[in-house]
Amino acid sequence: MNPRIPTATFSNNAFMERKVLETFKKDKWVLYLCADLIMLLQHTIKKILGQVIHDSLSIPVTEEELLIQRTKAEFEGDYTLVLFGLVKKHKLNPEQIGATIGLAACQKEPNFFKSYNLVKGFLNFSLQDHCLLNFLDNTYGNSQYGKALAHEKRVMVEYSSPNTNKPLHLGHLRNIFLGWSIAELLKERGFAVTKSCVVNDRGIHICKSMIAWQLFAEGATPATTGQKGDHFVGDYYVKFNEAHKAEIEAGIAAGLTKEQAEKEAPIMKATQQLLQDWEAGNQEVLALWNRMNQWVYEGFDATYKKIGADFDKTYYESQTYLLGKKFVEQGLTNGVFYKKEDGSIWIDLTPEGLDEKLVLRKDGTSVYITQDLGLAEQKFQEYRYEQSIYVIADEQNYHMKVLQLILQKLNKPYAKGIHHLSYGMVELPSGKMKSREGTVVDADDLITEMIEVARAKTEELGKVKDFNTEELEKLYHTLALGALKFYLLRVDPKKKMVFNPQESIDFQGFTGPFIQYTYARIQSILRKEYPTATLPMENKLEKEEKELLLSLEQFPSILDQAVAEQNPSVVATYAFTLAKLFNSFYTQHSIISAPSDASRQLRLRLAALTANVIKKSMALLGIEVPNRM
RNA sequence: GGUCCGGUAGCUCAGUUGAAUAGAGCAACUGCCUUCUAAGCAGUAGGUCAUUGGUUUGAAUCCAAUCCGGAUCACCA
Numbered sequence: 288m289n290p291r292i293p294t295a296t297f298s299n300n301a302f303m304e305r306k307v308l309e310t311f312k313k314d315k316w317v318l319y320l321c322a323d324l325i326m327l328l329q330h331t332i333k334k335i336l337g338q339v340i341h342d343s344l345s346i347p348v349t350e351e352e353l354l355i356q357r358t359k360a361e362f363e364g365d366y367t368l369v370l371f372g373l374v375k376k377h378k379l380n381p382e383q384i385g386a387t388i389g390l391a392a393c394q395k396e397p398n399f400f401k402s403y404n405l406v407k408g409f410l411n412f413s414l415q416d417h418c419l420l421n422f423l424d425n426t427y428g429n430s431q432y433g434k435a436l437a438h439e440k441r442v443m444v445e446y447s448s449p450n451t452n453k454p455l456h457l458g459h460l461r462n463i464f465l466g467w468s469i470a471e472l473l474k475e476r477g478f479a480v481t482k483s484c485v486v487n488d489r490g491i492h493i494c495k496s497m498i499a500w501q502l503f504a505e506g507a508t509p510a511t512t513g514q515k516g517d518h519f520v521g522d523y524y525v526k527f528n529e530a531h532k533a534e535i536e537a538g539i540a541a542g543l544t545k546e547q548a549e550k551e552a553p554i555m556k557a558t559q560q561l562l563q564d565w566e567a568g569n570q571e572v573l574a575l576w577n578r579m580n581q582w583v584y585e586g587f588d589a590t591y592k593k594i595g596a597d598f599d600k601t602y603y604e605s606q607t608y609l610l611g612k613k614f615v616e617q618g619l620t621n622g623v624f625y626k627k628e629d630g631s632i633w634i635d636l637t638p639e640g641l642d643e644k645l646v647l648r649k650d651g652t653s654v655y656i657t658q659d660l661g662l663a664e665q666k667f668q669e670y671r672y673e674q675s676i677y678v679i680a681d682e683q684n685y686h687m688k689v690l691q692l693i694l695q696k697l698n699k700p701y702a703k704g705i706h707h708l709s710y711g712m713v714e715l716p717s718g719k720m721k722s723r724e725g726t727v728v729d730a731d732d733l734i735t736e737m738i739e740v741a742r743a744k745t746e747e748l749g750k751v752k753d754f755n756t757e758e759l760e761k762l763y764h765t766l767a768l769g770a771l772k773f774y775l776l777r778v779d780p781k782k783k784m785v786f787n788p789q790e791s792i793d794f795q796g797f798t799g800p801f802i803q804y805t806y807a808r809i810q811s812i813l814r815k816e817y818p819t820a821t822l823p824m825e826n827k828l829e830k831e832e833k834e835l836l837l838s839l840e841q842f843p844s845i846l847d848q849a850v851a852e853q854n855p856s857v858v859a860t861y862a863f864t865l866a867k868l869f870n871s872f873y874t875q876h877s878i879i880s881a882p883s884d885a886s887r888q889l890r891l892r893l894a895a896l897t898a899n900v901i902k903k904s905m906a907l908l909g910i911e912v913p914n915r916m
Numbered sequence: 917g918g919u920c921c922g923g924u925a926g927c928u929c930a931g932u933u934g935a936a937u938a939g940a941g942c943a944a945c946u947g948c949c950u951u952c953u954a955a956g957c958a959g960u961a962g963g964u965c966a967u968u969g970g971u972u973u974g975a976a977u978c979c980a981a982u983c984c985g986g987a988u989c990a991c992c993a
Contacts, residue, residue, distance in 0.1 A: 359936060369935060371973075408973090409936060450993080490993065604993095631991060640919070641989080648991045655993050684920065685988050711921085712987090750953065766955090778929065782922075783986075790927090794955055796941040797929080804955045812952050860930065863940085874948090874957045894952095916955075 328422075328840055329355050332366055332412070335396055336388065343391040344384060346377055357837065363404055364411030365837060371408045381408040416828045419836045420889070424822040426839075427896040433842050433903050435477040442478045443670055444470040446678035447596065448485040451583045452492040453521035455590050457713050457728040457786060458680070458720065461775045463596050464909060465710055466678035468776060468855040471907050476850050481670055484598045485662065488580050489605040492524070494561040497575055498554060499523035499530065509582050515731065517586025520579050521722075528723045530554050590730055594768060595909055600669075602662060608653060610661025614697065615647045623696045634693055644689055659690050667701045674704045676853070681709040681781065708853050711783030713775075728788060737767035737792065744794050751915060762913055766800050769910045773799030776908050777859040797863055799910055802901060805866035806912040809898040812878055818891035826889045831872035835893055838865050842900050846907070855908055862904035869897045 333350040340348050354372055358364035368388070370381045382405065389403035389410055401413040426432050446466020449459060470480045500523045509516040531554050538548030549555065564572040591597065615632055618624035624634050624646060632647040646657050653661075666675060677687060687707035694702035712719065713728075720727040741763040745751065751762065774792045778784055794800040828836070842861070849857040878894055881887035902912050 354935085356935090362936075367936090371935065375973080407936070487993070492993075629991090642918095645991055650991080652991085654991070658993090680987095681921075682987055683993095686993095688920090709921090714986095744955070748953090748955065750955090782929085785928080787928090790942090793942070796955095798941080798955085800955055801941095804953080808953055808956085815952070856930090860940090867940090870956060871958090873952080874954095877952065879952050915953085 327844055328414070328418075328837075329366065329844070331399075332368075335399065336368055336392060339388055339392045339395055340373070342395075343387050344379075346373070348373070352376075358411045362406060362409070362411055363413065365414045365833070366412050368410040368412070369408065370410055374408065385410045416826065416833070417824045419828065419833065419840070420822060420824055420826055422840055423836060423889070423892050423896060427818065427892040427899070430899060430903075432896075432899060433846055434475055435843070435846075437479070438477045440478050440674070441481070441670060441672045442470075442473050442674045442676060443481045443483055443666055443672045444473070444676045444678065445483045445485060446470075447598070448487065448679070449587065450487045450490075450492050451520070451580050452496045452524045453722055454515070454517035454586060455730040456720065456722070457730065457733060460594070460730050460733075460771070461710060461713050461784075462678055462680070463591075463594065464772050464775050465708065465780055465855065466676075467596055468858075468908050469676065469678070469708065469850075469853055471909070472846060472850050472855065472858070475903075475907060476846055481599045481672070482597065483600040483602065483666070485602045485604065485607075487604045489565065489576075489608065491558060491562055493576065493580070494558045494565065495527040496520050496524040497572075497579060498558045498561055499527035500579065501575070502530070502554070509585070515586045515589065516582030516584070517590070518729075518731070519586075520583050524722070525725060527554065527558070593734060594730075594772075602665070604658065607662050607665060608658045610665055611653050611657035611659070612647070612661070614660045614664070615653075615657065618646070618693075618697055621697075623693075634696070636689065636692060639692055641685075641689060641692070644693075646693075656686065656689060656693070659686075660693060663690070663694060663701065663705065664699070667699075672701065672704060674706060675701065676706050676708050678708045678710065680712050681783075682712065683707075684709055706853075708780065710780040714783060714785050716785060716787050716789075728786065734767060734771065737771050738763045740791050740794070741766040741770070741800075744800075745916070754915075762916060765911045765913050766794070766803065766916065769799030769803050769905070769912075770794055771799075772908055772910050773802070773859060776855045777863075779856050780854060799905075800916075802862050802866045802905060803910075803912050804916060805869055806898055806901045806905075807914060807916045808873065809869070809894045809901075810914045812894055813891070813898065815879060816887075816891060818888055818895055820884075820888060822888050822892060823885040826885050828889075829872075829876060831868070831875055832889065832893060835865075835868050835872055835897065838868055839893075839896055839900055842904075849907075858904050858907055862901055862908075865897065865904070866901060869894075 330350075332355055333353050336353060336355075337348050337350055340346055340353075352372060354369040356367055356369065358367045370385055370388075373379065373384065374381045385405040385408070389405060389412070392412070393400045393403055398415055399418060401415045403410060403412050405411070444466055447459060447463045449455060455463075467482070470482045473480045500520075503526055504523065509519040512519060514522075531549075531552055534552035534554055535545070535548040538551060539545060543551060561572060565576060615624060618634070619626065619632065624632050626632050627649075629649045630651075631645060631649040633643050633645055635643050637643065644656065645654055646660075647653060663675065666672065679687065684707065687705075687709070691702055691705045691707075694705065714720065715726060715728070717726065742759075745759075745762065745766070751759070754762065770792050775784075777797065792798070845857060845861045849855060872893070876890065878887065878890040881890050905912050
């Protein structure tokens with residue numbers, strides 16, 4: 288029989304227990320989280336210590352007031368209560384209350400706390416091994432570990448949202464990996480998620496590609512050239528810019544100013560004409576527009592498939608760009624907007640410290656913000672979301688602020704649920720990527736290069752010589768995308784990052800393949816032997832075993848943290864730390880040849896649970912793990 | 917100029933709801949494959965946490981000022 292475990296949170300029923308928390312982290316956006324209380328040791332410790340402090344010192348404390356952290360490696364213990372807060376608030380002596388609390392806690396729950404020690408204001412507790420063994424035995428075979436029960440909170444995550452005039456580049460990849468991962472993290476923690484994509488399929492940019500195609504293609508198509516559709520169309524966008532540049536130079540040579548030359552360039556005038564024809568519904572123009580967009584979509588789909596991105600709903604700007612006009616009428620009637628003499632319509636955001644903002648041009652056409660207003664409404668009508676997350680680069684911080692503010696002023700109930708997941712741009716050592724100057728790192732090219740690197744490394748190591756071609760291709764793909772996705776997701780989204788194409792993405796250290804490798808190693812053991820029988824509770828834990836277990840136990844709260852902060856790098860860092868802990872354990876202790884049956888059962892379970900958690904963590908980042916590599 | 921974001925080891929980054937001697941990876945150097953996969957492990961070296969002042973028992977973290985870098989403030993999207 289298992290020893291008694293001293294709180295209700297460890298009972299079987301507690302597995303179903305849920306708690307809804309409100310988390311405010313940095314921004315005012317409210318997020319509801321569900322935490323499975325069963326596994327959270329920290330929570331249990333707080334509960335016990337709160338009671339102990341109340342009983343032994345007659346001080347009422349809330350759990351929020353207690354600061355519990357993992358004990359630093361150089362001190363003895365597992366978890367530490369930091370006493371300074373209590374000491375300050377109640378003007379107490381840390382030596383005295385530390386001793387009192389430590390003693391009382393160990394006496395009250397001897398099956399939970401093994402011992403305590405006091406160093407300055409830090410009260411360190413060691414936990415009884417069997418608490419952790421119990422956790423391990425209950426969890427190791429559970430592939431659902433980390434998953435929260437479903438609840439009714441609906442969230443929409445919009446990401447990718449490309450223009451249709453050029454192929455996806457490295458910046459899109461950061462956006463896509465981020466958006467996809469956040470959506471999966473939300474799902475894992477019980478949210479009902481809709482992944483959406485807004486395709487900017489109309490406007491001057493696509494007309495540029497169209498005009499260049501008309502002028503220079505001589506009827507060529509992706510089919511006749513064998514080129515991927517998005518690249519094909521992107522090439523004409525580049526050709527437009529080359530032609531435009533030449534015409535500008537000619538204009539300047541003829542005595543025009545730069546601005547005049549840009550505007551008056553024949554190819555630019557033709558492009559504007561094309562846009563007007565498009566808006567007027569010119570059949571021929573629409574046919575070409577449809578045809579070229581179709582080429583692009585085929586290209587995008589191939590890339591999405593390759594990187595494992597998917598969407599539940601796609602909005603096309605051509606179908607939604609007029610929606611916002613209703614808003615403008617509404618806002619005019621209730622006085623939120625006002626009309627200037629020339630007929631243009633504005634909103635005054637100066638009371639909020641922003642500027643006056645145009646919402647409708649004097650010719651009655653809508654601007655960028657107008658479209659987004661309409662689309663927000665459309666999304667809400669269709670999905671009744673409580674939160675709507677926009678994964679958009681930080682250059683649009685102002686735009687998103689304005690969008691939310693206008694919706695608030697219009698009293699839209701969904702305004703407060705709008706959240707801009709703002710991420711930093713990916714730059715090159717030479718600075719920003721510029722598609723006009725051809726300095727972008729193309730997504731497809733980059734993936735191809737990564738696959739080559741994966742192939743070279745794998746061949747060099749020669750560990751999978753028995754793999755057939757198909758298995759090898761699959762492995763290279765898994766490793767290449769693992770390296771790339773991890774590279775882009777391991778850093779805080781809001782920080783801009785520099786990508787150096789010269790230094791290829793690593794396969795060692797803090798990387799995807801390092802973690803994949805750890806997983807493959809574990810699988811190699813589990814193929815030989817999978818844990819059976821029962822786990823003897825008299826096992827004494829080695830230092831490395833305990834470290835691993837304490838880390839594994841934190842997994843659900845790591846996921847909550849990632850969701851609350853909207854930050855997959857939290858999961859990436861965790862997965863890396865976990866893999867490192869395992870590798871350290873692995874080199875010091877043999878699993879198959881453990882000193883006893885009891886120990887072997889323990890270590891097999893540790894290996895199995897580590898593999899599960901690694902697999903789940905990586906899956907939430909969109910990264911697959913191989914059984915062998 | 918207004919607003920916002922950032923500055924931590926040679927490089928890339930963690931740590932920023934204040935807490936023990938500021939941590940990883942890469943690069944450099946030293947060890948470890950006859951034993952479950954060395955894409956690994958163990959170790960050495962590397963820091964004025966941009967600067968200055970303040971709050972505090974305690975500051976990379978909070979406040980103020982300054983310096984540097986970036987974004988944005990379009991009848992572009």
